[in-house]
Amino acid sequence: MKNYDDDSNFIGVINELKKLNKIEAPQNFEKVLFDKLSQTQEDEKISFIDRIFTPARLIPSVGLAATIIILFFLTNIFVQSTEENPLLADPRVRGDVIVTKVADNPSKKETNTKTETKEDIFAATDNENKNLNDNPTNNSINDPNLGIRITGEPITNNSYNGSILTSVSPNGSIDKNGLDYKQIYLQRLQRAQIEQLRKKMEEMLRNNR
Amino acid sequence: MTEINFNDLTDEELIIKFQNNNTIAAFEILVKRYKNPLMNYVFRFLGDYEACTDVVQETMIKVYRYKDSYQSIAKFSTWIYTIAGNLAKTELQRQRRRKIFSINAFGAEKDENYEIPDNSYRPDVETDSGIKDEIIQKAISKISPAYRQAVILRDVQELSYEEIADIMEITVGTVKSRINRGRAQLQKLLKHIYKD
Known part of the structure; x- marks a missing residue:
């Protein structure tokens, strides 16, 4: 079984890693962090209903709904146009008349x-x-x-x-x-x-x- | 009534104060204590200072928002390192996806990966051992993320095997194995440094 506790084989690597420069956070780290936190809190406070009725979301959705309604009335998509067009309709057929003679009576x-x-x-x-x-x-x-x-x-x-x-x-x-x-x-x-x-x-x- | 000096409190005491009373001062102390160690850890893992700053800030935001999910049975350092490690892994995956083109073709014969130059702020450039530091950082970036995380936590952050096992949520034996393999890979990649 391999002995993983023996670090002697990697002394060089370990020393090099330990000697690496320490990285520090930028000067404005806390400021940016607390700005982000306050922004997050504001976002959480806005309720779902308020979010829906913000102009940024309300205007596009209302516009889309209005467009759909207008298109519906303009195209009248649910009525078959052939039924109303007299030129495309079949002629009226007199199927009940079989034999007709001179009209004495x-x-x-x-x-x-x-x-x-x-x-x-x-x-x-x-x-x-x-x-x-x-x-x-x-x-x-x-x-x-x-x-x-x-x-x-x-x-x-x-x-x-x-x-x-x-x-x-x-x-x-x-x-x-x-x-x-x-x-x-x-x-x-x-x-x-x-x-x-x-x-x-x-x-x-x-x-x- | 005596005023509490938050600097004297342990991490665990500070987070409990923050949990119970929503004491922002306690949170601020925790941020001060951990911002640099986490920056060091995440930077060595990602190799990108800007991304590293974002990840550490995101870690702090998570601590702030999910403070109640911390349980006092664990060490605070373990908890915060776990959060930072998970976020760093997510960021690493995102970075990989972002690389639309691969430049591996240039080094296909030698089985080498060429790094895309990072023009952001690099602390290593400002020191005398900057070049060496950069070479080591590149070598760290080439080993697999699982080994990399273990090696950084052990040899850069100097945490105990037990702490690393808790952070990585693996057994101590696996931690030792990963550290060994990571070191071996690094040694292979850094051979030329020892020759000098």
């Missing part, structure tokens, strides 16, 4: 339509298409090639009570059943334009033959 028609079954609707649509094809003088647009029927009577100068029939029956024509669509009321001018287009197409078809 619209209210009656509507009640009848609601009670029709799917097969009845196909049958009614076929009959309707047949009637429209049989009666070209009827006040309607009839283009079987396009599968589109526009029927109805003008109610006023600016409105037209009719419908676009887009049904597809079992024999191949278009059916409105199960479709969501928007009902269009054509004005007299629009009807005339469509009529013109129809005539042009008929003429073209005739010429091609």
Whole structure:
């Protein structure tokens, strides 16, 4: 076991260390110390509440709170803007209207339509298409090639009570059943334009033959 | 009524007076008694006079604020040296962290550390043996902090093994071992001094 009590091996080092100059504190040591102590005591006396409400801490925190409130009202971050924008909203869909005919008695028609079954609707649509094809003088647009029927009577100068029939029956024509669509009321001018287009197409078809 | 002369009281009596009556005069006497020994101890440990002054003042502030935590079963000197030693170790760690760049690369081959020159007040420069003092201080700074503390307390502060054991909170055997190893390292580093 090593004997650590024997200092004789390190006499030189020990003497050198003992001869080292003694370091003294600076002249103003006590003054600086008591200044620090009084400063520490003052800091301790200030309570937590007082510290919070000192201007150095209060002003930044109030400023931050005010900024947050202003930003909240400016950006209105919790409301989805798409709900309010009419341009981004989906169009209103008339899903309840399945088949609409010439409005002799619209209210009656509507009640009848609601009670029709799917097969009845196909049958009614076929009959309707047949009637429209049989009666070209009827006040309607009839283009079987396009599968589109526009029927109805003008109610006023600016409105037209009719419908676009887009049904597809079992024999191949278009059916409105199960479709969501928007009902269009054509004005007299629009009807005339469509009529013109129809005539042009008929003429073209005739010429091609 | 006779006036008490605080200078005649022991350290333990003074701190008890300060504890019981908050006698500032007793605290002032303790500061006077310990400021230089602590400066010497901390300076040898850190090697930086400014930092050393701050550490000793911080030690005194801790004694003032936490006077009630002193228990009369221990020696006052042990208590105050323990506080100063802990603060000095903390300061040493802080100083090491502050050194952003390492200049060890310059002495990598020789496994040497180059000291960053300290331009603060250096008491050793004012004496004839200033250069030698500086060399010894550099050598002290190179040995590990645990050995350094033990060697300084024993050979510079001339405290007993028991006191050092209490201050460092280790056994007397460990103290002796650390002192021996520290001295051996110093002897190796200071070989050239003995040749002269």
